[in-house]
Amino acid sequence: MKKFKIIFQPSGRRGEIEEGKTVLDAAQALGVDIEALCGGKKVCGKCKVRIEEGYFEKDNIESGMEHLSPITEDEKKHIKPEDGPGIRLACTAEIHGDLKVFVPERSRAGKQVVRKAAKELSIKLDPAVKKYNVELSQPSLHDMTTGDMERVLRFLEEDYGLKGLSFDYTALRELQDALRKEEWKITVSVWMDREIIKIEPGYVEPSYGLAVDIGTTTVVGYLCDMNTGRVINTESMMNPQVPYGEDVMSRITYAMTNPDGLRKMQDAIIEGLNEIIERVSADLRTNGKNGSL
Ligand code: FES
Structure with a gap:
């Protein structure tokens, strides 16, 4: 019986598996955890794996979808476009060539918990994006010729000393509605004290x-x-x-x-x-x- 080379990632487990076995059989033989809730009955759709395409020099392996049996109607029911390319059900896809198989996080039975604790350091908080509360007075007859954008820029310069700010186009499009929604109060996010990148109606504290x-x-x-x-x-x-x-x-x-x-x-x-x-x-x-x- 012909055998093919199979490598599972990210575990790195590898071995030689007989032709015609499923990817799930191979995973079980090599000690790779793949979620198989329905026990390989092709109904749960949990055993999705991604077949890596191409030649992998380090492992000297050429892997591709054509090294598996053709996709079945059962599989098509479970595989969605948002799963991305190269996805097969491990319990259904049969091996007919060398393969490199990636087991996505959500398909791993004993999901790996990788944690890296952040070390607490005392540093001066100076984020690239800062929020500023802006409250304008309602436009009046003697202020009719000044537009919303000019009035916001004037407020930021007078109250916060922010000069020469530019306005991101998408943020600018939000301005008119945001000002009128919360009685001329808005929260403005400014990047590097240079550019207004976001407008929110009212005063928004969390950032x-x-x-x-x-x-x-x-x-x-x-x-x-x-x-x-x-x-x-x-x-x-x-x-x-x-x-x-x-x-x-x-x-x-x-x-x-x-x-x-x-x-x-x-x-x-x-x-x-x-x-x-x-x-x-x-x-x-x-x-x-x-x-x-
Ligand atoms: S194990 Fe349930 S569909 Fe593959």
């Missing part, structure tokens, strides 16, 4: 920032309260670039030897960061706290 630590193995997001500097939530994950190489050198090699390797790795980290943002700010959204990130 959040995200510090990101992209390590070779781990990616961590620290949600910070920008008024106090406190870290209020932390989320982390395995770096989704791990399938392209466990260390920086092998990732550089992957980018140099695969024409779209760099783009794939960039897409992977952006997707990972978006997931971190989603998770780290979930509590704020469920508690209905407003404010801006």
Whole structure:
């Protein structure tokens, strides 16, 4: 019986598996945890894995979707466009060639908890984006020729000493409605004391920032309260670039030897960061706290 090379990421477990076995069989044989709630009956859709495409020099393996049995109707029911490319159900896809398989965080049975604690340091809080409360008087007959934008800029200069600010176009579009919504009170977010990037109606106190630590193995997001500097939530994950190489050198090699390797790795980290943002700010959204990130 023919055997093929299978590598699972991010665990790095690998081995030779007989042709015709499913990816789930291979995972179980190699001790890789994949969520299989329905026990491989093709109904739960939890066992999604991503097949990496291309030649991986470090492992000397050519992996691709064509090394699996064709996608079935059962799988099509579970695989959504938002899952991204290369997704198959591990319990259904049969092995017919060498494979590099990435098990996404949500498909891992014993989900890995990766934590990196943020060290508390005493530093002067000076965020790049600051919020300013602005209250204008209602336009009157002798102030009719001054537009909303000029009046806001004048207020920021007189009350906060902010001179020569520019206005981001999308923020400017919000200005007219925001001013009239909360009786001429707005909160203005200013980047580097240079550019107005956001307008919110009324006075909005909460302000959040995200510090990101992209390590070779781990990616961590620290949600910070920008008024106090406190870290209020932390989320982390395995770096989704791990399938392209466990260390920086092998990732550089992957980018140099695969024409779209760099783009794939960039897409992977952006997707990972978006997931971190989603998770780290979930509590704020469920508690209905407003404010801006
Ligand atoms: S294990 Fe349930 S669909 Fe694959």
